[in-house]
Amino acid sequence: MKRGLAPNILYYYILISTTANACLYSCSYRSRMRAQYNLEETPYVHCLVHFCCTTCALCQEYRELKSCGFDMGIGWEANMDRRRHGITAAPTVIPGITR
Structure with a gap:
């Protein structure tokens, strides 16, 4: 049975778009946390860290x-x-008496 190329392209499009959206979404929280707690943006920028290893x-x-x-x-x-x-x-919490 021969399958077309369209389902494969659609699958990869959905995969890439959801990964990129999730990366940008989580990257924005990391940036806010960095600003709130004065954290360094090292060794890489936040979006790259989330994209490479979420x-x-x-x-x-x-x-x-x-x-x-x-x-x-x-x-x-x-x-x-x-x-x-x-x-x-x-x-x-101070632990109680132990035996």
Whole structure:
């Protein structure tokens, strides 16, 4: 059975356009985070980092937010609410008696 070239072209067009859109979307958040926390844009520009290795870029952002006191379990809005009320770090829990 002979298949045409059109389905292949359509597949690659969708693949490239969704990858580029996801890269630009996540790159904008990385740029905002860099501006908010005075982070360096090294060794490469943000869009290039997200395009070449999105997973690595997201891991870096996760670690940076966690080191700034964000609690990843409660979500963005709850963290922003905590910031507005002056709470900058996650509360420390003192473990109970262990056997």
